[in-house]
Amino acid sequence: MGQGQVAFVTGAGSGIGAAVARRLSGQGAVVVAADVNPAAVEAVAAELPGVTPATLDVADAGQVERAVAKVVRDHGRLDVVVHAAGVDDPAAKQVLADALVAGEPPQAVAALGDAAWRRVLSVNLDGTFHVLRAAVRVMTPARAGAIVVIGSSASFDAPVGYAHYAAAKAGVHALSQSVAKEAIAFGVRVNVVAPGPTDTGMAARTPEPLRHSMSDGRVRPYASPEEIADIAIFLAGAGAANLVGAVLLANGGRFTV
Incomplete structure (x- = not known):
């Protein structure tokens, strides 16, 4: 990122999105930091030079169109977008944690309601x-x-019992790769970071038995949001000019593909 470039970051009220906003601000970018939680993103923006907060629900197409149009209207350009907004499902995680404690296989799909399915798919x-x-x-x-x-x-x-989240993120990867192959003809690069366990608000809401099951002394511990943000910043920069439609697996060695 160069001095004065304009960036739009979603999910910037916490976790990876907030870490990305901090990194971009530190590099001199003009950043519009958007989040569904106005208080959270205003708190992040208040401590960073060149960062303006915006309230945004990415599941609402009209809100997204208006937010991006406003960035261009206010700043005359848009150089970088980092899309970090997303949701998990604490109720499904609790089902998995309870099954772990009981030493039984989970029955998460049977318990998964339409509203939970729709929420995870609509946001992610x-x-x-x-x-x-x-x-x-x-x-x-x-x-x-x-x-x-x-x-x-x-x-x-595709972790057991978390089908809706796995399906949503698999769709995110395929969607992004398809768009990448189209957009590069117009000079626009699209790439994906695929984190493993990361110490964000989502991780903090993960029940301890489930969190413990995802810890493994043979691999790196949970990533920090800043570590994932650094990968996103690299992908957005000139050093990644030949990366188009890449999905960078950043899971600390838990598995490879």
Whole structure:
């Protein structure tokens, strides 16, 4: 990222998105930091030079279009988008944790309701589509831009009992790769970071038995949000010019694909 470049970051009120906003601010970028939680993203923006907060629900296509249009209207350009907004399902995690404690196989799919399925898919997958579409609509006429999507290692190992999250993130990866092959013809690069366990708010809400089951002394511990943010910043920068449609697995060696 160069001094004065304009970036739009979703999910910037906490975790990886907030870490990305901090890194970009430190590099002199002008950053619009968006999150569904206005108080959280305002607190992040208040401590960072060049960062403006915005309230955004990525599941709402109209909100996304208006937010991206406002970035261009206010700053005249959009150079980088980092899409980190996403949700997990604490109720499903509790089902898995309870099964672990009981020493029984989980029955999470049977307990998964339509509303929980729809929420995870609408934010994680539909939201990614909304952000990608809005970004390419303004970047392709400029024949330049970089988009980085935060995916998940769960799309590869498809953890038992977490089908809706795995399905959503697998869709995120396929969607991003398809868009990448289209957008590069217009000078716009799209890539994905697929983190493994990371110390974010989602991790903090993970029941201890389940969190413990994902710890393994043979691999690196949970990543910090800053470590994942550094990968996103690399993908957005000139040093990653030849990376298009890449899905970088950042899970500390838990598995390879």
